[in-house]
Amino acid sequence: MSDTGDDDRGSEELAAFEGSDIYADDGSVRSDFLMHVGAAIADRDTIYLRKHVAGLHASELGDLLEAIQPEQRLALVSLLGKEFDLAALTEVDEAIRLDIVEHLPNEQIAEAIGEMDSDDAVYILEDLDQEDQEEILAKLPFTERVRLRRSLDYPESTAGRRMQTEFVAVPPFWTVGQTIDYMREDDDLPESFTQIFVIDPTFKLLGTVDLDRVLRTKRSVKIDAIMRDTSHSVPAEMDQEEAAQLFEQYDLLSAAVVDDNGRLVGVLTIDDVVDVIQEEAEEDLLRLSGVGDEELSDSVAEASRSRVPWLFVNSMTACISASVIGLFDATIQQIVALAILMPIVAGMGGNAGSQTMTVTVRALATRGLDIHNAPRIIRREAGVGLLNGMIFGSFIGLVAGFWFQDVHIGGIIATAMLINMMAAALAGILIPLLLDKSGADPAVSSAVFVTAVTDITGFFSFLGIATWWFHVT
Amino acid sequence: MSDTGDDDRGSEELAAFEGSDIYADDGSVRSDFLMHVGAAIADRDTIYLRKHVAGLHASELGDLLEAIQPEQRLALVSLLGKEFDLAALTEVDEAIRLDIVEHLPNEQIAEAIGEMDSDDAVYILEDLDQEDQEEILAKLPFTERVRLRRSLDYPESTAGRRMQTEFVAVPPFWTVGQTIDYMREDDDLPESFTQIFVIDPTFKLLGTVDLDRVLRTKRSVKIDAIMRDTSHSVPAEMDQEEAAQLFEQYDLLSAAVVDDNGRLVGVLTIDDVVDVIQEEAEEDLLRLSGVGDEELSDSVAEASRSRVPWLFVNSMTACISASVIGLFDATIQQIVALAILMPIVAGMGGNAGSQTMTVTVRALATRGLDIHNAPRIIRREAGVGLLNGMIFGSFIGLVAGFWFQDVHIGGIIATAMLINMMAAALAGILIPLLLDKSGADPAVSSAVFVTAVTDITGFFSFLGIATWWFHVT
Structure with missing residues (x-):
């Protein structure tokens, strides 16, 4: 997911703090970097911030937001303006996320959400109150809006809520060559993917093909000759923990999410599943010693x-x-x-x-x-x-x-x-x-x-x- | 990894117990399936076992081994003979794995290990005593032996020990077209992969290309034009927990493992990392309540x-x-x-x-x-x-x-x-x-x-x- 980010950054000159350099040996954000950022915020030095903060990976920016003082967070976000990567909000504690989102204008959120993967967008939208959610959704293009609404309609902690609604799907009668040509020409592909889904005209899921299989196969071969049965497709209503167990058991990288009629509605990816596994392990640990839903940022x-x-x-x-x-x-x-x-x-x-x-x-x-x-x-x-x-x-x-x-x-x-x-x-x-x-x-x-x-x-x-x-x- | 398995099974007639059908609603192995398998073991009914057990996914076979009585395990393995998928041993408790491996002839282990992904092979080899390990390694082809020895030489719980030594690597001056043609013709590719590595003639890692990027790019484009810097390559000596944190932070699906000289020696994949995350969470939980390294199969x-x-x-x-x-x-x-x-x-x-x-x-x-x-x-x-x-x-x-x-x-x-x-x-x-x-x-x-x-x-x-x-x- 960081392809485009890397490309953008490649053209800039980033000396001291590029990439994972922002971390000290113990995994915390480097103190000198925090000092520089703190000074830049105080000085309203947007040039420094654009150069050294705007280009960070979303998860690095998230760590930075958690490491700086609470009063610096909103200042940093507003100084970065449109260059603030809202995906960073999927990487921070809920309290910090809500605090920042509440202070951002809905226009800016809508614009950022339009460019995000749908699973990240849902992650940010689901915590907002009904009114803000509607206002933001109303500003989005029709298909985008419909997709996000569908995800939001599935209950919390289900596969449907966690899924990404962008995917690549082709009919079974296409050849490998046609499929590759389609991927070369279509601009509207997901940011990254590892699997292609095979569907009929009603979006009913017929099978899946891993990308390495496509690459190993001659152009003239039909897709239905190399596709696999999707015995591991995930019903949208399935609890995320159960879905995570499927991923673990069958070493899946992604899985098709289907509705009640077996129609493809999205894709669940391993990076979300890893988050689920972490959350569930954390929940069990905290529950066992009598701690409820609690985050480090809690008062x-x-x-x-x-x-x-x-x-x-x-x-x-x-x-x-x-x-x-x-x-x-x-x-x-x-x-x-x-x-x-x-x-x-x-x-x-x-x-x-x-x-x-x-x-x-x-x-x-x-x-x-x-x-x-x-x-x-x-x-x-x-x-x-x-x-x-x-x-x-x-x-x-x-x-x-x-x-x-x-x-x-x-x-x-x-x-x-x-x-x-x-x-x-x-x-x-x-x-x-x-x-x-x-x-x-x-x-x-x-x-x-x-x-x-x-x-x-x-x-x-x-x-x-x-x-x-x-x-x- | 189950592609070939599925294909083989496709041609057979599996009525009752195919695929994930072996599980009851609560996630345990179905009692009637266990009864059938138990009866087949007692009757030495190899036809039933080949038909309904040999074709199971490795993790399903692992669950089955854990669910049947201890005395049935060795009988099942010997009845299946060469059709017993040794990869199932990577899915069971250590005690069960050692028990089975000790009873298998070294020839059979060597043969099975030769066909396995190297990370699975190492997982089975590392628990054997020095003598058996050497005897099995001696039966393997030279390159295979060298690769496995190299993994085994890295300390336990490091990326080097967990990595897979099969990977796809190409020089930077190849075009996308050449790369695709190579993948279509080479029979010696890993069973599944999501990334291609770019190396110089000394195997020094220059960059990586995700498969979706290859598929989206025109045949004439050079690989070095689409490759990404490998800022997230993993030193072979890195602790597996630290490597897992890199995967989580940057949503990686796989990462190059490099030696001290920056030369590519293997690839660490997300399915292994998921296991590491689970193990580490489990370890913390058990440690906190004063339980040491313990497995359910322990006496x-x-x-x-x-x-x-x-x-x-x-x-x-x-x-x-x-x-x-x-x-x-x-x-x-x-x-x-x-x-x-x-x-x-x-x-x-x-x-x-x-x-x-x-x-x-x-x-x-x-x-x-x-x-x-x-x-x-x-x-x-x-x-x-x-x-x-x-x-x-x-x-x-x-x-x-x-x-x-x-x-x-x-x-x-x-x-x-x-x-x-x-x-x-x-x-x-x-x-x-x-x-x-x-x-x-x-x-x-x-x-x-x-x-x-x-x-x-x-x-x-x-x-x-x-x-x-x-x-x-």
């Missing part, structure tokens, strides 16, 4: 809001575990060592549980865990719980026994640890599996339940066994 | 071994926190409510700390957090800690005050919560940042330190304030 209030729900649920389960301790207050008053040791039992169980839970949630997300191997994995986790329970039960039992010079306490904590590590293992695998089975996202709520199980089991087994034992003896 | 002993180190470190820090509680045993004996409530303070701190830590580790991994915005993010996290500390300090303070009908206890726990949530926020961001700065992987060890800080601060502040307060009043 204190926004970040706090994304984390309060999990902390709230957790404060509830913490109170329940505390009340379990309360059942044994008489025992604790007699033997304070129990109060000192009980967090070890609960904590180790919590850690063992979160290990199993993480492995399970990840395996569910990558479809490594399914009904065929679930029984084996459950048995394995139970085995790991038993083994690690015996290892750490004995170890902590010895430590506690020596610490308090009391063999009873050592034996009690060893038993409680063994019980809690087993409970942790079973909770760690069964809770995500059941949540997944019942249609909930196991990444979101597993941790609450697993911690609750290990805390309650830990306190109850340790204090319960101690109460029983010391009353018995 | 109880292997899985236990991957989790013991973190549990051990954690049992150490748990003992230290316990000894902090021990400092206040006299106070606890007087006021048992403190023992009941103290896990709430420590636990809520631990959760808040792990939220901040996860956000930080992820931002470091995706390079969203760097020296330019670190001060702002640290300030933000401190703000979030203060805000959430006030919210949950007041909430838990009220709950505890009513529970024990004691305004002092309510005030003390509220204060301790506020302190611990602030400590959690600072530990959650500063510990990963410092680990990263000192060259350690923040995903591996952050959690240990953060939990230690929140446990110790939680117990010390709550019990310490209580001791001071009740002694004073």
